[in-house]
Amino acid sequence: MASFISYSPEFTSLIGYKPKIKLLAAGPVSSPFAHEGGAFIPATNEIWFTANQLPIQNTNVSSVNLETNQIELLSIQPPILTPNGLNYFDDSVYICSQGNRTTSGAIYAVNPTTLVSRLVVNSWFGLRLNSPNDVTFSTKVGGRKYMWFTDPQVAYLQAFGSSPQLGSFVYRFDLTTSELQPVITDLIIPNGIAFDPSETTLYVSDTALNPNGHGTYIVYAYDLNKHGLPINRRVFSVSSTGIPDGIKVDKVGRVWTGEGDGINVRDHHGTLLGVILGRDLCQSGVISNFAIINSTVIILAQEKLWRLELSVSVL
Known part of the structure; x- marks a missing residue:
């Protein structure tokens, strides 16, 4: 079962x-297998996701076939150490x-049919990356193909990574020249990242926690200047419960975020339209991430995996 809170006719029409x-x-x-990731793979008609069973080190990347609903633990070679966003x-x-x-955080590219992985990037001028968390892409920014990713110091903070050599940055990687450039350097724990459909607005969540479990629960929005660099940071949304983790933006610019109470859906102004509540979907009620394809939402609910069919296609 699933519960929802609707604050608008728009959300009601979606659900x-x-x-x-x-x-x-x-x-x-005790063994959450569906925590992070959530990406549609056209070649295989699958959604891929990761376990991220921290602090347990694992290489668990799984897939669910959208035609059969069959779930498979993928045998990627070489394996991806402690996989997170994808x-x-x-x-x-x-x-x-x-x-x-002993092994640097990195981003790998995997062939979805052969399951062979290759290293894309693991350092900046010889300094090792921290623990890349989430990744997105753009093709309209300056007419180039860029990979954008967040690299917080989470591995170190959670005691399974070495001392950081770099700050908690957001990077832009040129897929043609392999140039890696820090483009946002003033966030505490940069986490989720996504573009709007026009690739003119970049969304990044900052998810720092203090010892009391409170902290920065903000999604920021950025414009891009003529050089394709983020400018004009502004608060897009503040989570009422838990951290805003995974971010997806649908075809009309609505921003979907996995938060402590479930999946929150906002319009491009940041107005909350409604929530797919997590309280009935997993014990903690926390939905860190999910995937959207057409009218299907695959909900990564920690120890459970759900498939929700919307009334309209959104992506």
Whole structure:
């Protein structure tokens, strides 16, 4: 079952009055297998996702087939160490690896049919990356193909990574020249990242926690200048419960974020339209990430995986 809170007719029309939701898999609460990622792979008609069972080191990347609902633990070679966010671009799946104390955090590209991985980037001028968290792409910025990713110091803060050599930055990587450039350097824990459909607005979440469990629960929006660099930072949204983790932007510019109470849907002005509540979907109620394709939402609910059918196509 699933519960919703609607604050607008727009959200109600998205969800419909009798939304269909199906439980695809469930496991023990102690071993969450569906935490991060959430990307559609056209070549295989699958959604890929990762376990990210921190602080346990793992290489668990899984897929769910959208035709059969079959779930498979993928045998990627070489394996991706502590995989986190991922995205699909130009026939490859790009996966963030958080590394460990001896292996640098990195981003790898995986062929979705052969499951062979290759290193894309793991350092900036010889200084090792921290623990890449999430990744997105642009093709309209300056007419170039760029990979953008967040690289917080999470591996170090959670005691499975080495001492940081770099700050918690957002990077832009030129897929043609392999130039890596820090483009946002003043966030505490940059996490989720996504563009709007026109690639003129970049959304990045900042998810720092203090010892009391409170902290920065903000999604920022940025414009891009003529050089394709983020400018004009402004608050787009503030989470009422938990951190804003995964971000997806649909075809009309609505921003979907995984938060402590579920999946929050806002219009491009930041107005909250409604929430797909997580309280009935997993024990914690926290939905860190999800995937959207057409009218299907694959909900990564920690120890459970759900498939929700919307009433209209959104992506």
